[in-house]
Amino acid sequence: AEKWDMPMAYSASNFHSENGVKFAECVTEATGGEIEITVHPGGALFAGADIKRAIQTGQVQLGERLLSGHQNENAVFGFDSIPFLAPSFEASAQLWEAAKPKVEEVLAEQNLVLLYNVPWPPQGLYFKKEVGSVEDMKGVKFRSYNNTTARLAELTGMSPVTIEAAEVSQAFATGVAESMISSGATGYDQKVWESLTHFYEVDAWLPRNYVMINADVWEDVSDANKEAITTCATEAEERGLTASKEYTQFTYDGLREGGMNVEPASEELMKGLREVGDTMTQEWLEAAGEDGQAIVDNYKAMQ
Amino acid sequence: MTTLRKILDGLYTGAGALAAVCLVAILTLIVAQMVARWTGNVFPGAASYAGYAMAGASFLAFANALNRGSHIRVSILVNALSDKGRRLLDIWCFAVAAAVAWYFTYYAYWFVYWSWKFNEVSQDQDATALWIPQSVMVIGGGILAIALTDNLLHLIFKGDHRVTRDLVDQSFGE
Amino acid sequence: MTEIYAIALFLIVLFFLLGTGVWVGLALMGVAWVGMELFTTRPVGDTMITTIWASSSSWTLTALPLFVWMGEILYRTRLSQDMFKGLSPWLAKLPGGLVHTNIVGCTVFAAVSGSSAATLTTVGKMSIPELRARNYPEKMIIGTLAGAATLGLMIPPSLALIVYGVTVNESITKLFFAGVMPGLLLALMFMGYVAITSLMSKDWNPDVETDMSFAEKLRNSRFLLPVFALISVVIGSMYLGFATATEAAAIGVIGSLTLALFQGSLDWHSFRESLMGAMRTSAMIALILAGAAFLKLSMGFTGLPRALADGIAAMELSRFELLMALLVFYIVLGMFLDGISSVVLTMAVVEPMVRGAGIDLIWFGIFVVVVVEMAQITPPIGFNLFVLQGMTNHEMGYITKAALPMFAIMVFMVFVLIWFPEVATWLPENLRSGPATG
Ligand code: NA
Numbered sequence: 001a002e003k004w005d006m007p008m009a010y011s012a013s014n015f016h017s018e019n020g021v022k023f024a025e026c027v028t029e030a031t032g033g034e035i036e037i038t039v040h041p042g043g044a045l046f047a048g049a050d051i052k053r054a055i056q057t058g059q060v061q062l063g064e065r066l067l068s069g070h071q072n073e074n075a076v077f078g079f080d081s082i083p084f085l086a087p088s089f090e091a092s093a094q095l096w097e098a099a100k101p102k103v104e105e106v107l108a109e110q111n112l113v114l115l116y117n118v119p120w121p122p123q124g125l126y127f128k129k130e131v132g133s134v135e136d137m138k139g140v141k142f143r144s145y146n147n148t149t150a151r152l153a154e155l156t157g158m159s160p161v162t163i164e165a166a167e168v169s170q171a172f173a174t175g176v177a178e179s180m181i182s183s184g185a186t187g188y189d190q191k192v193w194e195s196l197t198h199f200y201e202v203d204a205w206l207p208r209n210y211v212m213i214n215a216d217v218w219e220d221v222s223d224a225n226k227e228a229i230t231t232c233a234t235e236a237e238e239r240g241l242t243a244s245k246e247y248t249q250f251t252y253d254g255l256r257e258g259g260m261n262v263e264p265a266s267e268e269l270m271k272g273l274r275e276v277g278d279t280m281t282q283e284w285l286e287a288a289g290e291d292g293q294a295i296v297d298n299y300k301a302m303q
Numbered sequence: 304m305t306t307l308r309k310i311l312d313g314l315y316t317g318a319g320a321l322a323a324v325c326l327v328a329i330l331t332l333i334v335a336q337m338v339a340r341w342t343g344n345v346f347p348g349a350a351s352y353a354g355y356a357m358a359g360a361s362f363l364a365f366a367n368a369l370n371r372g373s374h375i376r377v378s379i380l381v382n383a384l385s386d387k388g389r390r391l392l393d394i395w396c397f398a399v400a401a402a403v404a405w406y407f408t409y410y411a412y413w414f415v416y417w418s419w420k421f422n423e424v425s426q427d428q429d430a431t432a433l434w435i436p437q438s439v440m441v442i443g444g445g446i447l448a449i450a451l452t453d454n455l456l457h458l459i460f461k462g463d464h465r466v467t468r469d470l471v472d473q474s475f476g477e
Numbered sequence: 478m479t480e481i482y483a484i485a486l487f488l489i490v491l492f493f494l495l496g497t498g499v500w501v502g503l504a505l506m507g508v509a510w511v512g513m514e515l516f517t518t519r520p521v522g523d524t525m526i527t528t529i530w531a532s533s534s535s536w537t538l539t540a541l542p543l544f545v546w547m548g549e550i551l552y553r554t555r556l557s558q559d560m561f562k563g564l565s566p567w568l569a570k571l572p573g574g575l576v577h578t579n580i581v582g583c584t585v586f587a588a589v590s591g592s593s594a595a596t597l598t599t600v601g602k603m604s605i606p607e608l609r610a611r612n613y614p615e616k617m618i619i620g621t622l623a624g625a626a627t628l629g630l631m632i633p634p635s636l637a638l639i640v641y642g643v644t645v646n647e648s649i650t651k652l653f654f655a656g657v658m659p660g661l662l663l664a665l666m667f668m669g670y671v672a673i674t675s676l677m678s679k680d681w682n683p684d685v686e687t688d689m690s691f692a693e694k695l696r697n698s699r700f701l702l703p704v705f706a707l708i709s710v711v712i713g714s715m716y717l718g719f720a721t722a723t724e725a726a727a728i729g730v731i732g733s734l735t736l737a738l739f740q741g742s743l744d745w746h747s748f749r750e751s752l753m754g755a756m757r758t759s760a761m762i763a764l765i766l767a768g769a770a771f772l773k774l775s776m777g778f779t780g781l782p783r784a785l786a787d788g789i790a791a792m793e794l795s796r797f798e799l800l801m802a803l804l805v806f807y808i809v810l811g812m813f814l815d816g817i818s819s820v821v822l823t824m825a826v827v828e829p830m831v832r833g834a835g836i837d838l839i840w841f842g843i844f845v846v847v848v849v850e851m852a853q854i855t856p857p858i859g860f861n862l863f864v865l866q867g868m869t870n871h872e873m874g875y876i877t878k879a880a881l882p883m884f885a886i887m888v889f890m891v892f893v894l895i896w897f898p899e900v901a902t903w904l905p906e907n908l909r910s911g912p913a914t915g
């Protein structure tokens with residue numbers, strides 16, 4: 001039997017990782033034990049940032065990575081993280097459909113083949129106070145961790161503070177930061193209700209985790225096994241989507257139980273945020289050029 | 304002192320001085336980031352730059368630290384042996400260490416080459432072309448490999464290596 | 478079966494390379510290389526560089542050289558003399574007398590220094606001659622100093638906790654605060670031991686101090702101001718949320734430079750010496766961390782850590798039994814390896830085990846630090862023993878015996894931590910909002 005290693009960046013109990021483990025089991029079974037995949041969750045093998053390169057250069061056969069993390073390298077990778085462009089699970093699915101050919105093309109140039117992808121729960125806004133409009137966000141100390149979040153802060157008048165992931169809950173506890181944009185899951189895991197009070201379901205974007213395989217490895221797989229793996233991948237994609245939706249609800253309930261107000265944003269707040277979203281979509285298009293325009297046009301045509 | 308000796312010693316000292324400059328750079332970057340936050344500004348990518356300086360401060364310092372005996376080793380056996388045995392054991396240690404360092408340097412070179420070839424950029428806000436900071440691995444690793452080889456040859460042909468150990472100097476790490 | 482071969486192979490190669498005296502960081506790389514070559518078909522060199530680059534260019538790690546540098550600067554100031562002058566009038570009347578300056582001095586200095594041996598050298602260069610001049614029992618002077626200096630690793634800032642936090646990816650700030658109460662408690666236990674011994678011992682006849690008036694004592698306390706100011710800015714800035722651990726380190730460096738400047742002990746020469754010393758020491762730790770990162774990856778490819786964690790889980794050890802096994806394991810390892818090496822070396826295997834057993838990783842950090850502290854004073858390789866040997870010219874055996882009671886107190890401390898985990902976990906869980914920082 002062939003043994004494959006599959007690094008995944010998030011902890012073993014994360015639904016992406018659990019899904020990955022089921023995918024690996026499915027592959028072993030469907031290939032009659034010809035291919036055995038060992039999943040290494042929690043960044044045990046490689047940290048998130050290094051996984052794509054590790055697959056590209058054959059250090060591992062396959063792995064999972066949040067592609068929007070690589071948008072400095074190619075703006076197209078950031079298509080799923082444009083704030084307020086596709087704010088729901090349904091819209092995000094359409095956006096992915098619109099982007100799929102282009103993304104797969106870019107990946108092919110990098111010696112990568114996409115097996116499946118699963119969206120994260122939607123990104124919402126965390127605050128230490130009630131916020132009814134973009135006006136209310138002015139001056140709030142907002143955790144930024146990349147260009148998108150820094151720009152979002154700027155456009156909404158918040159003061160961005162850079163906080164590394166490991167120090168997030170500390171930063172809220174001590175008041176270094178008072179707000180962040182993240183999924184319900186992050187807040188739930190970090191128990192942010194100890195310091196924050198409001199969560200707004202603004203569904204800003206739904207970034208995706210992509211499970212990719214090295215193209216040379218893929219080429220050497222027999223046709224029968226390719227089909228088996230593809231079937232497992234399709235199942236994993238569906239299973240992952242369901243898990244993501246369920247987990248979203250679970251974490252919202254958890255945040256409520258912790259004592260936070262979890263609610264949809266007011267119409268006034270959403271209106272202001274959508275304007276910010278339009279600006280940021282334009283800016284992304286400037287960086288992503290024709291490829292980006294094609295994705296957005298495709299997507300808008302589906303609406 | 305021969306010219307080569309002077310050049311090599313200059314190389315180790317120079318790299319150490321550069322590493323020290325990286326240390327000062329870390330301090331400056333962290334302070335700048337902190338001041339920016341207190342004054343409501345941002346210093347995009349400060350954490351990444353500090354990370355690169357950290358790599359510089361480490362890799363460029365390896366050879367210098369070796370020659371000053373700062374790197375830790377288990378010395379029970381070395382201390383228990385006679386002079387002749389100690390010399391043989393030290394030859395073994397320097398040979399293994401030099402092999403590891405040259406191996407590291409060789410692959411670090413190719414790693415940086417591919418970063419450059421793929422045009423790999425930092426995933427954080429700084430968006431630095433990564434081959435630039437990554438080069439310190441090749442340079443620092445190379446200088447360490449040279450230093451280890453230098454000591455190995457010295458040990459074989461002159462009878463002793465050139466590592467001097469200073470306990471107070473070393474005590475700050477434990 | 479392959480697991481057993483893998484374990485045997487890793488251990489044999491590791492002990493061989495370490496035992497013959499290959500530098501720890503490079504030995505770890507060598508072991509990792511052998512493991513990967515034998516157990517995987519993946520390209521070893523590329524993998525090695527990917528992971529070493531990721532681990533050595535980490536932002537979190539930058540706290541390390543900064544805290545080392547801070548210790549180097551303070552070593553070159555008059556801080557320890559001032560501390561002795563400020564502390565001794567208050568401690569002279571306690572049972573045990575001025576020996577307490579050793580312990581309290583180390584505790585206070587531990588709050589500005591990240592390392593145990595640096596605490597030892599800085600406090601010891603002042604207190605040993607002063608205590609000897611007053612005829613305190615030599616064994617007590619040496620023993621308490623060796624033991625109390627290890628608080629440098631427990632009381633924040635702590636290099637051991639930075640290294641641990643970086644290795645297991647936990648918040649360093651939280652780890653720092655977890656160390657505060659256990660550190661103080663340990664200091665109190667050392668002081669209790671000194672007090673009891675002094676009352677029971679017949680050899681305890683030191684020269685009696687001339688009494689100082691309360692006003693005089695207060696006046697002398699001004700000498701403590703610089704060090705407490707420094708502690709306040711470093712720990713206070715973290716506690717109040719002005720700064721992360723890394724930033725507190727930067728504040729500490731600037732604070733120490735300022736202090737040195739005011740004392741007139743900062744000139745170009747001492748500045749350069751402190752900087753070059755810090756550069757070398759942090760490079761030493763960075764090399765070990767680089768090797769450990771590669772070893773962790775190599776072991777990850779072989780599946781060994783998880784197999785071991787599963788194996789241990791299958792033995793259905795209780796949490797207590799697991800911790801006892803780890804305690805014994807680390808004490809033995811600590812006899813031969815320095816603390817930081819033994820932490821990073823074992824975390825690849827121990828971390829999944831501990832997480833699997835549901836043990837809080839912040840609490841476990843403090844458990845590990847107590848054990849690492851012990852390693853500083855156990856023969857044959859114990860760094861504090863070496864430093865004291867250099868400072869006092871006593872035999873290793875003498876120093877080891879003198880430090881033995883402190884070792885016993887630390888073992889007891891492990892049980893206190895197990896029985897009352899809140900000692901470590903309460904403070905980090907109760908860090909609260911500070912004033913606005915904007
Ligand atoms: Na300390």
Ligand code: NA
Binds near residue numbers: 811851852853854859
């Ligand atoms: Na020891």
